[in-house]
Amino acid sequence: MTAIDDSTVRDPDALRADMVRALRDQDAVTSESVAAAFAAVPRHQFAPDTPLELAYDLHRTVPVKKDEHGLDISVMSAAHLQAVMLEQAGIEPGMKVLEIGSGGYNAALIQELVGSDGAVTTVDIDRDIVDRARLCLDDAGYGQVKTVLADGEAGVPGGAPYDRIIVTAAAWDIPPSWIGELAEKGRLVVPLTVRGTTRSIAFHRDGEGLVSHSYRLARFVPMQGEGAAKERKALLRDGVAVQTDDERVPLDSEALNHALDSPRLLRWSGTPYDLPDELELYLALNLSSPARLHASQDVVDGGLVEASALLGVPALISEDSIAYRTRRENEDTDGFESGVVAHGPQSEALADEYLKLLRRWAENHRRRGAATIRFLPGPAPSTLPENSVLKRHGIVAVSWH
Structure with a gap:
Protein backbone atom coordinates (compact mmCIF):
# COMPACT_ATOMS: atom_id res chain seq x y z
CA MET A 1 0.00 0.00 0.00
CA THR A 2 1.11 3.57 -0.50
CA ALA A 3 2.84 5.27 2.44
CA ILE A 4 0.52 6.90 4.96
CA ASP A 5 1.44 9.88 7.15
CA ASP A 6 1.81 8.92 10.84
CA SER A 7 -0.55 11.69 11.88
CA THR A 8 -3.45 10.02 10.07
CA VAL A 9 -2.65 6.38 10.78
CA ARG A 10 -5.40 6.08 13.43
CA ASP A 11 -8.00 7.92 11.32
CA PRO A 12 -10.13 5.40 9.36
CA ASP A 13 -11.49 8.08 7.02
CA ALA A 14 -7.96 9.09 6.02
CA LEU A 15 -6.93 5.44 5.62
CA ARG A 16 -9.96 4.78 3.44
CA ALA A 17 -9.20 7.78 1.24
CA ASP A 18 -5.60 6.61 0.86
CA MET A 19 -6.84 3.11 -0.02
CA VAL A 20 -9.06 4.43 -2.79
CA ARG A 21 -6.23 6.53 -4.24
CA ALA A 22 -3.91 3.52 -4.18
CA LEU A 23 -6.53 1.30 -5.83
CA ARG A 24 -6.79 3.86 -8.62
CA ASP A 25 -3.01 4.14 -8.95
CA GLN A 26 -2.71 0.36 -9.33
CA ASP A 27 -5.59 0.21 -11.86
CA ALA A 28 -7.63 -2.07 -9.61
CA VAL A 29 -10.32 0.63 -9.61
CA LEU A 52 -6.84 -0.31 11.12
CA GLU A 53 -3.62 -0.53 9.10
CA LEU A 54 -4.37 -4.18 8.26
CA ALA A 55 -8.02 -3.56 7.51
CA TYR A 56 -7.11 -0.91 4.93
CA ASP A 57 -4.07 -2.64 3.43
CA LEU A 58 -4.62 -3.19 -0.30
CA HIS A 59 -3.12 -6.64 -0.62
CA ARG A 60 -3.66 -8.37 2.73
CA THR A 61 -6.63 -10.49 3.75
CA ALA A 228 -15.51 -28.45 -2.45
CA ALA A 229 -12.52 -29.38 -4.60
CA LYS A 230 -11.21 -32.92 -4.59
CA GLU A 231 -7.48 -32.39 -4.98
CA ARG A 232 -4.74 -34.92 -4.38
CA LYS A 233 -1.71 -33.82 -2.39
CA ALA A 234 1.61 -35.51 -1.68
CA LEU A 235 4.13 -34.36 0.93
CA LEU A 236 7.58 -35.17 -0.43
CA ARG A 237 9.42 -33.98 2.69
CA ASP A 238 9.05 -31.24 5.26
CA GLY A 239 8.38 -28.04 3.34
CA VAL A 240 7.93 -29.63 -0.12
CA ALA A 241 4.61 -30.81 -1.55
CA VAL A 242 2.90 -31.37 -4.88
CA GLN A 243 -0.82 -31.20 -5.58
CA THR A 244 -3.08 -31.90 -8.55
CA ASP A 245 -6.73 -32.43 -9.40
CA ASP A 246 -5.84 -34.44 -12.50
CA GLU A 247 -6.40 -38.15 -11.85
CA ARG A 248 -3.96 -39.09 -14.62
CA VAL A 249 -0.98 -37.61 -12.79
CA PRO A 250 1.08 -40.15 -10.80
CA LEU A 251 1.89 -38.99 -7.27
CA ASP A 252 4.51 -41.30 -5.82
CA SER A 253 5.82 -39.37 -2.82
CA GLU A 254 8.81 -41.63 -2.23
CA ALA A 255 9.95 -41.66 -5.86
CA LEU A 256 9.51 -37.90 -6.32
CA ASN A 257 11.31 -37.17 -3.07
CA HIS A 258 14.17 -39.39 -4.21
CA ALA A 259 14.24 -37.47 -7.50
CA LEU A 260 14.83 -34.19 -5.63
CA ASP A 261 17.99 -35.70 -4.15
CA SER A 262 19.37 -36.45 -7.62
CA PRO A 263 21.46 -33.86 -9.51
CA ARG A 264 19.39 -31.08 -11.03
CA LEU A 265 19.17 -30.50 -14.75
CA LEU A 266 18.98 -26.76 -15.50
CA ARG A 267 18.12 -25.60 -19.01
CA TRP A 268 17.27 -22.17 -20.40
CA SER A 269 14.66 -21.32 -23.02
CA GLY A 270 16.10 -18.15 -24.54
CA THR A 271 12.65 -16.54 -24.09
CA PRO A 272 11.55 -13.67 -21.83
CA TYR A 273 10.07 -14.32 -18.43
CA ASP A 274 7.17 -11.94 -17.97
CA LEU A 275 3.38 -11.96 -17.56
CA PRO A 276 3.70 -14.96 -15.22
CA ASP A 277 -0.06 -15.16 -14.57
CA GLU A 278 -0.74 -15.59 -18.30
CA LEU A 279 2.13 -18.06 -18.68
CA GLU A 280 1.02 -20.18 -15.72
CA LEU A 281 -2.50 -20.56 -17.11
CA TYR A 282 -1.05 -21.69 -20.43
CA LEU A 283 1.27 -24.19 -18.75
CA ALA A 284 -1.46 -25.61 -16.51
CA LEU A 285 -3.62 -26.40 -19.54
CA ASN A 286 -0.86 -27.69 -21.82
CA LEU A 287 1.51 -29.74 -19.66
CA SER A 288 0.81 -33.43 -20.28
CA SER A 289 0.95 -34.43 -16.60
CA PRO A 290 0.46 -31.22 -14.60
CA ALA A 291 0.72 -30.52 -10.88
CA ARG A 292 1.81 -27.63 -8.66
CA LEU A 293 5.01 -27.74 -6.67
CA HIS A 294 5.09 -25.89 -3.35
CA ALA A 295 8.15 -25.24 -1.20
CA SER A 296 8.67 -23.38 2.07
CA GLN A 297 11.05 -20.47 2.51
CA ASP A 298 13.46 -22.67 4.49
CA VAL A 299 13.68 -25.18 1.65
CA VAL A 300 14.24 -22.43 -0.91
CA ASP A 301 16.88 -20.78 1.27
CA GLY A 302 18.64 -24.15 1.49
CA GLY A 303 18.93 -24.28 -2.32
CA LEU A 304 16.97 -27.49 -2.90
CA VAL A 305 14.06 -25.84 -4.72
CA GLU A 306 13.85 -22.56 -6.65
CA ALA A 307 11.98 -19.51 -5.32
CA SER A 308 9.32 -19.94 -8.02
CA ALA A 309 7.77 -22.66 -5.83
CA LEU A 310 7.09 -20.39 -2.85
CA LEU A 311 3.54 -19.64 -4.02
CA GLY A 312 3.22 -22.76 -6.13
CA VAL A 313 4.63 -23.29 -9.62
CA PRO A 314 3.33 -25.43 -12.52
CA ALA A 315 5.22 -28.72 -12.52
CA LEU A 316 5.46 -31.60 -14.97
CA ILE A 317 5.33 -34.94 -13.14
CA SER A 318 6.17 -38.52 -14.08
CA GLU A 319 6.34 -41.61 -11.86
CA ASP A 320 9.87 -40.76 -10.71
CA SER A 321 10.79 -37.32 -12.08
CA ILE A 322 9.73 -33.70 -11.85
CA ALA A 323 10.31 -30.49 -13.83
CA TYR A 324 9.27 -26.92 -13.07
CA ARG A 325 9.85 -23.33 -14.20
CA THR A 326 12.50 -20.92 -12.95
CA ARG A 327 14.09 -17.67 -14.16
CA ARG A 328 17.37 -15.76 -14.27
CA GLU A 329 18.42 -12.23 -15.09
CA ASN A 330 19.21 -11.78 -18.79
CA GLU A 331 19.28 -8.40 -20.53
CA ASP A 332 18.92 -10.10 -23.91
CA THR A 333 15.42 -11.30 -22.94
CA ASP A 334 14.02 -8.02 -21.59
CA GLY A 335 15.37 -8.47 -18.08
CA PHE A 336 14.62 -12.09 -17.20
CA GLU A 337 14.76 -15.43 -19.03
CA SER A 338 12.55 -18.48 -18.48
CA GLY A 339 14.17 -21.79 -17.69
CA VAL A 340 13.42 -25.28 -16.40
CA VAL A 341 14.74 -27.24 -13.44
CA ALA A 342 14.31 -31.02 -13.67
CA HIS A 343 15.18 -33.92 -11.36
CA GLY A 344 15.04 -37.68 -11.78
CA PRO A 345 15.66 -40.38 -14.40
CA GLN A 346 13.29 -38.73 -16.93
CA SER A 347 14.57 -35.20 -16.38
CA GLU A 348 15.74 -34.77 -20.00
CA ALA A 349 12.35 -35.69 -21.48
CA LEU A 350 10.40 -33.58 -19.00
CA ALA A 351 12.69 -30.58 -19.52
CA ASP A 352 12.30 -30.88 -23.29
CA GLU A 353 8.50 -30.85 -23.09
CA TYR A 354 8.48 -27.92 -20.68
CA LEU A 355 10.92 -25.88 -22.78
CA LYS A 356 8.86 -26.40 -25.93
CA LEU A 357 5.81 -24.98 -24.17
CA LEU A 358 7.74 -21.97 -22.85
CA ARG A 359 8.98 -21.19 -26.36
CA ARG A 360 5.59 -21.76 -27.99
CA TRP A 361 3.89 -19.40 -25.54
CA ALA A 362 6.56 -16.72 -25.98
CA GLU A 363 6.34 -16.92 -29.76
CA ASN A 364 2.56 -17.10 -30.20
CA HIS A 365 0.71 -15.97 -27.07
CA ARG A 366 2.94 -13.64 -25.05
CA ARG A 367 0.44 -10.90 -24.34
CA ARG A 368 -2.32 -10.16 -21.88
CA GLY A 369 -5.80 -11.45 -22.58
CA ALA A 370 -4.84 -13.98 -25.27
CA ALA A 371 -7.06 -16.73 -23.85
CA THR A 372 -10.75 -17.41 -24.40
CA ILE A 373 -12.27 -19.50 -21.62
CA ARG A 374 -15.47 -21.48 -22.09
CA PHE A 375 -17.56 -23.59 -19.77
CA LEU A 376 -19.56 -26.27 -21.54
CA PRO A 377 -22.13 -27.82 -19.17
CA GLY A 378 -23.38 -31.35 -19.36
CA PRO A 379 -21.99 -34.87 -19.79
CA ALA A 380 -18.45 -35.29 -21.10
CA PRO A 381 -18.11 -36.07 -24.82
CA SER A 382 -16.33 -39.24 -25.88
CA THR A 383 -13.30 -37.14 -26.87
CA LEU A 384 -12.33 -34.04 -24.91
CA PRO A 385 -11.46 -30.91 -26.89
CA GLU A 386 -7.84 -29.81 -26.88
CA ASN A 387 -6.79 -27.73 -23.83
CA SER A 388 -9.87 -28.75 -21.88
CA VAL A 389 -10.42 -30.02 -18.35
CA LEU A 390 -13.23 -32.30 -17.26
CA LYS A 391 -15.24 -31.13 -14.24
CA ARG A 392 -18.20 -32.71 -12.44
CA HIS A 393 -20.77 -30.50 -14.18
CA GLY A 394 -19.11 -29.88 -17.53
CA ILE A 395 -15.89 -28.97 -19.30
CA VAL A 396 -13.59 -25.97 -19.06
CA ALA A 397 -12.06 -25.37 -22.49
CA VAL A 398 -9.40 -22.73 -23.15
CA SER A 399 -8.07 -21.51 -26.48
CA TRP A 400 -5.30 -19.01 -27.18
CA HIS A 401 -5.23 -16.57 -30.07
Whole structure:
Protein backbone atom coordinates (compact mmCIF):
# COMPACT_ATOMS: atom_id res chain seq x y z
CA MET A 1 0.00 0.00 0.00
CA THR A 2 1.11 3.57 -0.50
CA ALA A 3 2.84 5.27 2.44
CA ILE A 4 0.52 6.90 4.96
CA ASP A 5 1.44 9.88 7.15
CA ASP A 6 1.81 8.92 10.84
CA SER A 7 -0.55 11.69 11.88
CA THR A 8 -3.45 10.02 10.07
CA VAL A 9 -2.65 6.38 10.78
CA ARG A 10 -5.40 6.08 13.43
CA ASP A 11 -8.00 7.92 11.32
CA PRO A 12 -10.13 5.40 9.36
CA ASP A 13 -11.49 8.08 7.02
CA ALA A 14 -7.96 9.09 6.02
CA LEU A 15 -6.93 5.44 5.62
CA ARG A 16 -9.96 4.78 3.44
CA ALA A 17 -9.20 7.78 1.24
CA ASP A 18 -5.60 6.61 0.86
CA MET A 19 -6.84 3.11 -0.02
CA VAL A 20 -9.06 4.43 -2.79
CA ARG A 21 -6.23 6.53 -4.24
CA ALA A 22 -3.91 3.52 -4.18
CA LEU A 23 -6.53 1.30 -5.83
CA ARG A 24 -6.79 3.86 -8.62
CA ASP A 25 -3.01 4.14 -8.95
CA GLN A 26 -2.71 0.36 -9.33
CA ASP A 27 -5.59 0.21 -11.86
CA ALA A 28 -7.63 -2.07 -9.61
CA VAL A 29 -10.32 0.63 -9.61
CA THR A 30 -11.03 2.03 -13.07
CA SER A 31 -14.60 3.37 -12.75
CA GLU A 32 -16.09 6.20 -10.74
CA SER A 33 -18.87 3.99 -9.39
CA VAL A 34 -16.49 1.43 -7.85
CA ALA A 35 -14.29 4.21 -6.47
CA ALA A 36 -17.34 5.80 -4.84
CA ALA A 37 -18.38 2.47 -3.29
CA PHE A 38 -14.96 1.95 -1.71
CA ALA A 39 -14.97 5.52 -0.47
CA ALA A 40 -18.40 5.09 1.13
CA VAL A 41 -18.18 1.75 2.93
CA PRO A 42 -16.29 1.78 6.29
CA ARG A 43 -14.13 -1.32 5.75
CA HIS A 44 -12.87 -1.33 9.34
CA GLN A 45 -16.40 -1.88 10.67
CA PHE A 46 -16.35 -5.31 9.00
CA ALA A 47 -13.06 -6.14 10.78
CA PRO A 48 -13.71 -4.79 14.29
CA ASP A 49 -10.94 -6.80 15.98
CA THR A 50 -8.32 -5.97 13.35
CA PRO A 51 -5.75 -3.12 13.42
CA LEU A 52 -6.84 -0.31 11.12
CA GLU A 53 -3.62 -0.53 9.10
CA LEU A 54 -4.37 -4.18 8.26
CA ALA A 55 -8.02 -3.56 7.51
CA TYR A 56 -7.11 -0.91 4.93
CA ASP A 57 -4.07 -2.64 3.43
CA LEU A 58 -4.62 -3.19 -0.30
CA HIS A 59 -3.12 -6.64 -0.62
CA ARG A 60 -3.66 -8.37 2.73
CA THR A 61 -6.63 -10.49 3.75
CA VAL A 62 -8.26 -10.21 7.15
CA PRO A 63 -8.73 -13.58 8.90
CA VAL A 64 -12.32 -14.24 9.98
CA LYS A 65 -12.45 -17.94 10.92
CA LYS A 66 -9.96 -20.82 11.10
CA ASP A 67 -10.44 -24.59 11.12
CA GLU A 68 -9.21 -27.02 13.78
CA HIS A 69 -5.76 -27.03 12.14
CA GLY A 70 -5.41 -23.26 12.28
CA LEU A 71 -6.00 -22.80 8.53
CA ASP A 72 -8.15 -19.94 7.27
CA ILE A 73 -11.58 -21.09 6.09
CA SER A 74 -13.04 -17.59 5.87
CA VAL A 75 -11.33 -14.24 5.30
CA MET A 76 -12.22 -10.74 4.24
CA SER A 77 -10.56 -10.63 0.84
CA ALA A 78 -7.87 -8.12 0.00
CA ALA A 79 -9.31 -4.80 -1.17
CA HIS A 80 -7.30 -4.96 -4.40
CA LEU A 81 -8.88 -8.29 -5.41
CA GLN A 82 -12.37 -7.14 -4.44
CA ALA A 83 -11.95 -4.06 -6.62
CA VAL A 84 -10.77 -6.12 -9.59
CA MET A 85 -13.75 -8.45 -9.33
CA LEU A 86 -16.26 -5.63 -8.97
CA GLU A 87 -14.82 -3.95 -12.07
CA GLN A 88 -15.13 -7.28 -13.89
CA ALA A 89 -18.75 -7.56 -12.77
CA GLY A 90 -19.79 -4.19 -14.19
CA ILE A 91 -22.63 -3.77 -11.69
CA GLU A 92 -25.17 -1.05 -12.48
CA PRO A 93 -27.86 0.70 -10.42
CA GLY A 94 -31.09 -1.27 -10.03
CA MET A 95 -29.51 -4.71 -10.58
CA LYS A 96 -30.20 -7.86 -8.58
CA VAL A 97 -26.94 -9.40 -7.38
CA LEU A 98 -26.19 -12.69 -5.63
CA GLU A 99 -22.94 -13.03 -3.69
CA ILE A 100 -21.84 -16.59 -2.89
CA GLY A 101 -19.57 -16.51 0.15
CA SER A 102 -20.46 -13.98 2.83
CA GLY A 103 -18.29 -11.61 4.76
CA GLY A 104 -20.41 -8.49 4.76
CA TYR A 105 -18.00 -5.92 3.38
CA ASN A 106 -18.19 -6.97 -0.27
CA ALA A 107 -21.98 -7.17 -0.04
CA ALA A 108 -22.00 -3.59 1.27
CA LEU A 109 -19.87 -2.48 -1.70
CA ILE A 110 -22.32 -4.19 -4.05
CA GLN A 111 -25.26 -2.48 -2.32
CA GLU A 112 -23.60 0.87 -2.95
CA LEU A 113 -23.29 -0.05 -6.63
CA VAL A 114 -26.90 -1.23 -7.14
CA GLY A 115 -28.35 1.66 -5.14
CA SER A 116 -31.71 1.86 -3.42
CA ASP A 117 -33.55 0.35 -6.40
CA GLY A 118 -31.28 -2.73 -6.52
CA ALA A 119 -31.18 -5.87 -4.39
CA VAL A 120 -28.26 -7.76 -2.90
CA THR A 121 -28.37 -11.30 -1.48
CA THR A 122 -25.33 -12.90 0.15
CA VAL A 123 -25.24 -16.61 1.01
CA ASP A 124 -22.83 -18.73 3.05
CA ILE A 125 -22.75 -22.31 4.33
CA ASP A 126 -21.35 -21.36 7.76
CA ARG A 127 -23.77 -20.09 10.43
CA ASP A 128 -20.97 -18.19 12.21
CA ILE A 129 -20.05 -16.34 9.03
CA VAL A 130 -23.66 -15.46 8.19
CA ASP A 131 -24.35 -14.19 11.70
CA ARG A 132 -21.17 -12.13 11.68
CA ALA A 133 -21.99 -10.66 8.25
CA ARG A 134 -25.51 -9.77 9.41
CA LEU A 135 -24.22 -8.01 12.49
CA CYS A 136 -21.57 -6.03 10.58
CA LEU A 137 -23.98 -5.06 7.80
CA ASP A 138 -26.56 -3.80 10.27
CA ASP A 139 -23.97 -1.88 12.30
CA ALA A 140 -22.61 -0.22 9.14
CA GLY A 141 -26.07 0.78 7.90
CA TYR A 142 -26.63 -1.87 5.22
CA GLY A 143 -29.69 -3.57 6.67
CA GLN A 144 -31.26 -3.93 3.21
CA VAL A 145 -28.72 -6.61 2.21
CA LYS A 146 -30.32 -10.05 2.53
CA THR A 147 -28.23 -12.74 4.24
CA VAL A 148 -28.98 -16.45 3.68
CA LEU A 149 -27.63 -19.56 5.39
CA ALA A 150 -27.28 -22.26 2.72
CA ASP A 151 -24.79 -24.16 0.59
CA GLY A 152 -23.84 -21.79 -2.24
CA GLU A 153 -23.65 -24.76 -4.63
CA ALA A 154 -27.43 -24.41 -5.03
CA GLY A 155 -27.41 -20.62 -5.25
CA VAL A 156 -30.53 -18.90 -3.89
CA PRO A 157 -33.32 -19.79 -6.33
CA GLY A 158 -35.96 -17.72 -4.53
CA GLY A 159 -34.38 -14.48 -5.70
CA ALA A 160 -33.50 -15.53 -9.27
CA PRO A 161 -32.88 -14.47 -11.94
CA TYR A 162 -29.84 -12.41 -10.99
CA ASP A 163 -28.18 -9.82 -13.18
CA ARG A 164 -24.85 -10.65 -11.56
CA ILE A 165 -23.60 -13.60 -9.52
CA ILE A 166 -20.27 -13.03 -7.74
CA VAL A 167 -18.49 -15.94 -6.06
CA THR A 168 -15.99 -15.09 -3.33
CA ALA A 169 -14.45 -18.52 -2.69
CA ALA A 170 -12.27 -20.59 -4.99
CA ALA A 171 -14.63 -22.81 -6.99
CA TRP A 172 -13.49 -26.05 -8.60
CA ASP A 173 -16.59 -26.29 -10.79
CA ILE A 174 -19.64 -24.34 -12.00
CA PRO A 175 -22.86 -26.02 -10.85
CA PRO A 176 -26.01 -25.89 -13.01
CA SER A 177 -27.74 -23.66 -10.43
CA TRP A 178 -25.38 -20.74 -11.07
CA ILE A 179 -26.11 -20.79 -14.79
CA GLY A 180 -29.80 -21.45 -14.27
CA GLU A 181 -30.20 -18.53 -11.84
CA LEU A 182 -28.35 -16.09 -14.10
CA ALA A 183 -30.40 -13.62 -16.15
CA GLU A 184 -30.27 -13.97 -19.91
CA LYS A 185 -27.81 -11.08 -20.22
CA GLY A 186 -26.27 -11.67 -16.81
CA ARG A 187 -22.67 -12.11 -15.78
CA LEU A 188 -21.03 -14.64 -13.47
CA VAL A 189 -17.74 -13.64 -11.82
CA VAL A 190 -16.06 -16.64 -10.22
CA PRO A 191 -12.55 -17.53 -8.99
CA LEU A 192 -12.35 -20.80 -10.92
CA THR A 193 -9.59 -23.31 -10.17
CA VAL A 194 -8.28 -25.24 -13.19
CA ARG A 195 -5.46 -27.70 -12.52
CA GLY A 196 -4.46 -25.87 -9.36
CA THR A 197 -4.43 -22.44 -11.01
CA THR A 198 -7.15 -19.99 -9.93
CA ARG A 199 -8.36 -17.05 -11.98
CA SER A 200 -11.21 -14.62 -11.38
CA ILE A 201 -13.21 -15.12 -14.58
CA ALA A 202 -16.09 -12.94 -15.76
CA PHE A 203 -18.40 -15.21 -17.75
CA HIS A 204 -21.26 -14.26 -20.08
CA ARG A 205 -23.91 -16.63 -21.39
CA ASP A 206 -23.02 -18.37 -24.65
CA GLY A 207 -25.91 -20.60 -25.72
CA GLU A 208 -26.29 -23.21 -23.00
CA GLY A 209 -22.79 -22.50 -21.70
CA LEU A 210 -20.54 -19.62 -20.72
CA VAL A 211 -17.70 -17.71 -22.37
CA SER A 212 -15.12 -15.23 -21.08
CA HIS A 213 -12.29 -13.02 -22.30
CA SER A 214 -11.79 -11.43 -18.85
CA TYR A 215 -9.65 -13.32 -16.35
CA ARG A 216 -7.41 -12.05 -13.56
CA LEU A 217 -5.08 -13.65 -11.05
CA ALA A 218 -6.88 -14.49 -7.81
CA ARG A 219 -6.31 -16.28 -4.50
CA PHE A 220 -9.22 -17.36 -2.32
CA VAL A 221 -10.01 -19.81 0.43
CA PRO A 222 -11.60 -22.92 -1.14
CA MET A 223 -15.32 -23.52 -1.48
CA GLN A 224 -16.94 -25.64 1.22
CA GLY A 225 -19.88 -28.03 0.99
CA GLU A 226 -20.96 -29.83 -2.18
CA GLY A 227 -18.72 -27.67 -4.33
CA ALA A 228 -15.51 -28.45 -2.45
CA ALA A 229 -12.52 -29.38 -4.60
CA LYS A 230 -11.21 -32.92 -4.59
CA GLU A 231 -7.48 -32.39 -4.98
CA ARG A 232 -4.74 -34.92 -4.38
CA LYS A 233 -1.71 -33.82 -2.39
CA ALA A 234 1.61 -35.51 -1.68
CA LEU A 235 4.13 -34.36 0.93
CA LEU A 236 7.58 -35.17 -0.43
CA ARG A 237 9.42 -33.98 2.69
CA ASP A 238 9.05 -31.24 5.26
CA GLY A 239 8.38 -28.04 3.34
CA VAL A 240 7.93 -29.63 -0.12
CA ALA A 241 4.61 -30.81 -1.55
CA VAL A 242 2.90 -31.37 -4.88
CA GLN A 243 -0.82 -31.20 -5.58
CA THR A 244 -3.08 -31.90 -8.55
CA ASP A 245 -6.73 -32.43 -9.40
CA ASP A 246 -5.84 -34.44 -12.50
CA GLU A 247 -6.40 -38.15 -11.85
CA ARG A 248 -3.96 -39.09 -14.62
CA VAL A 249 -0.98 -37.61 -12.79
CA PRO A 250 1.08 -40.15 -10.80
CA LEU A 251 1.89 -38.99 -7.27
CA ASP A 252 4.51 -41.30 -5.82
CA SER A 253 5.82 -39.37 -2.82
CA GLU A 254 8.81 -41.63 -2.23
CA ALA A 255 9.95 -41.66 -5.86
CA LEU A 256 9.51 -37.90 -6.32
CA ASN A 257 11.31 -37.17 -3.07
CA HIS A 258 14.17 -39.39 -4.21
CA ALA A 259 14.24 -37.47 -7.50
CA LEU A 260 14.83 -34.19 -5.63
CA ASP A 261 17.99 -35.70 -4.15
CA SER A 262 19.37 -36.45 -7.62
CA PRO A 263 21.46 -33.86 -9.51
CA ARG A 264 19.39 -31.08 -11.03
CA LEU A 265 19.17 -30.50 -14.75
CA LEU A 266 18.98 -26.76 -15.50
CA ARG A 267 18.12 -25.60 -19.01
CA TRP A 268 17.27 -22.17 -20.40
CA SER A 269 14.66 -21.32 -23.02
CA GLY A 270 16.10 -18.15 -24.54
CA THR A 271 12.65 -16.54 -24.09
CA PRO A 272 11.55 -13.67 -21.83
CA TYR A 273 10.07 -14.32 -18.43
CA ASP A 274 7.17 -11.94 -17.97
CA LEU A 275 3.38 -11.96 -17.56
CA PRO A 276 3.70 -14.96 -15.22
CA ASP A 277 -0.06 -15.16 -14.57
CA GLU A 278 -0.74 -15.59 -18.30
CA LEU A 279 2.13 -18.06 -18.68
CA GLU A 280 1.02 -20.18 -15.72
CA LEU A 281 -2.50 -20.56 -17.11
CA TYR A 282 -1.05 -21.69 -20.43
CA LEU A 283 1.27 -24.19 -18.75
CA ALA A 284 -1.46 -25.61 -16.51
CA LEU A 285 -3.62 -26.40 -19.54
CA ASN A 286 -0.86 -27.69 -21.82
CA LEU A 287 1.51 -29.74 -19.66
CA SER A 288 0.81 -33.43 -20.28
CA SER A 289 0.95 -34.43 -16.60
CA PRO A 290 0.46 -31.22 -14.60
CA ALA A 291 0.72 -30.52 -10.88
CA ARG A 292 1.81 -27.63 -8.66
CA LEU A 293 5.01 -27.74 -6.67
CA HIS A 294 5.09 -25.89 -3.35
CA ALA A 295 8.15 -25.24 -1.20
CA SER A 296 8.67 -23.38 2.07
CA GLN A 297 11.05 -20.47 2.51
CA ASP A 298 13.46 -22.67 4.49
CA VAL A 299 13.68 -25.18 1.65
CA VAL A 300 14.24 -22.43 -0.91
CA ASP A 301 16.88 -20.78 1.27
CA GLY A 302 18.64 -24.15 1.49
CA GLY A 303 18.93 -24.28 -2.32
CA LEU A 304 16.97 -27.49 -2.90
CA VAL A 305 14.06 -25.84 -4.72
CA GLU A 306 13.85 -22.56 -6.65
CA ALA A 307 11.98 -19.51 -5.32
CA SER A 308 9.32 -19.94 -8.02
CA ALA A 309 7.77 -22.66 -5.83
CA LEU A 310 7.09 -20.39 -2.85
CA LEU A 311 3.54 -19.64 -4.02
CA GLY A 312 3.22 -22.76 -6.13
CA VAL A 313 4.63 -23.29 -9.62
CA PRO A 314 3.33 -25.43 -12.52
CA ALA A 315 5.22 -28.72 -12.52
CA LEU A 316 5.46 -31.60 -14.97
CA ILE A 317 5.33 -34.94 -13.14
CA SER A 318 6.17 -38.52 -14.08
CA GLU A 319 6.34 -41.61 -11.86
CA ASP A 320 9.87 -40.76 -10.71
CA SER A 321 10.79 -37.32 -12.08
CA ILE A 322 9.73 -33.70 -11.85
CA ALA A 323 10.31 -30.49 -13.83
CA TYR A 324 9.27 -26.92 -13.07
CA ARG A 325 9.85 -23.33 -14.20
CA THR A 326 12.50 -20.92 -12.95
CA ARG A 327 14.09 -17.67 -14.16
CA ARG A 328 17.37 -15.76 -14.27
CA GLU A 329 18.42 -12.23 -15.09
CA ASN A 330 19.21 -11.78 -18.79
CA GLU A 331 19.28 -8.40 -20.53
CA ASP A 332 18.92 -10.10 -23.91
CA THR A 333 15.42 -11.30 -22.94
CA ASP A 334 14.02 -8.02 -21.59
CA GLY A 335 15.37 -8.47 -18.08
CA PHE A 336 14.62 -12.09 -17.20
CA GLU A 337 14.76 -15.43 -19.03
CA SER A 338 12.55 -18.48 -18.48
CA GLY A 339 14.17 -21.79 -17.69
CA VAL A 340 13.42 -25.28 -16.40
CA VAL A 341 14.74 -27.24 -13.44
CA ALA A 342 14.31 -31.02 -13.67
CA HIS A 343 15.18 -33.92 -11.36
CA GLY A 344 15.04 -37.68 -11.78
CA PRO A 345 15.66 -40.38 -14.40
CA GLN A 346 13.29 -38.73 -16.93
CA SER A 347 14.57 -35.20 -16.38
CA GLU A 348 15.74 -34.77 -20.00
CA ALA A 349 12.35 -35.69 -21.48
CA LEU A 350 10.40 -33.58 -19.00
CA ALA A 351 12.69 -30.58 -19.52
CA ASP A 352 12.30 -30.88 -23.29
CA GLU A 353 8.50 -30.85 -23.09
CA TYR A 354 8.48 -27.92 -20.68
CA LEU A 355 10.92 -25.88 -22.78
CA LYS A 356 8.86 -26.40 -25.93
CA LEU A 357 5.81 -24.98 -24.17
CA LEU A 358 7.74 -21.97 -22.85
CA ARG A 359 8.98 -21.19 -26.36
CA ARG A 360 5.59 -21.76 -27.99
CA TRP A 361 3.89 -19.40 -25.54
CA ALA A 362 6.56 -16.72 -25.98
CA GLU A 363 6.34 -16.92 -29.76
CA ASN A 364 2.56 -17.10 -30.20
CA HIS A 365 0.71 -15.97 -27.07
CA ARG A 366 2.94 -13.64 -25.05
CA ARG A 367 0.44 -10.90 -24.34
CA ARG A 368 -2.32 -10.16 -21.88
CA GLY A 369 -5.80 -11.45 -22.58
CA ALA A 370 -4.84 -13.98 -25.27
CA ALA A 371 -7.06 -16.73 -23.85
CA THR A 372 -10.75 -17.41 -24.40
CA ILE A 373 -12.27 -19.50 -21.62
CA ARG A 374 -15.47 -21.48 -22.09
CA PHE A 375 -17.56 -23.59 -19.77
CA LEU A 376 -19.56 -26.27 -21.54
CA PRO A 377 -22.13 -27.82 -19.17
CA GLY A 378 -23.38 -31.35 -19.36
CA PRO A 379 -21.99 -34.87 -19.79
CA ALA A 380 -18.45 -35.29 -21.10
CA PRO A 381 -18.11 -36.07 -24.82
CA SER A 382 -16.33 -39.24 -25.88
CA THR A 383 -13.30 -37.14 -26.87
CA LEU A 384 -12.33 -34.04 -24.91
CA PRO A 385 -11.46 -30.91 -26.89
CA GLU A 386 -7.84 -29.81 -26.88
CA ASN A 387 -6.79 -27.73 -23.83
CA SER A 388 -9.87 -28.75 -21.88
CA VAL A 389 -10.42 -30.02 -18.35
CA LEU A 390 -13.23 -32.30 -17.26
CA LYS A 391 -15.24 -31.13 -14.24
CA ARG A 392 -18.20 -32.71 -12.44
CA HIS A 393 -20.77 -30.50 -14.18
CA GLY A 394 -19.11 -29.88 -17.53
CA ILE A 395 -15.89 -28.97 -19.30
CA VAL A 396 -13.59 -25.97 -19.06
CA ALA A 397 -12.06 -25.37 -22.49
CA VAL A 398 -9.40 -22.73 -23.15
CA SER A 399 -8.07 -21.51 -26.48
CA TRP A 400 -5.30 -19.01 -27.18
CA HIS A 401 -5.23 -16.57 -30.07
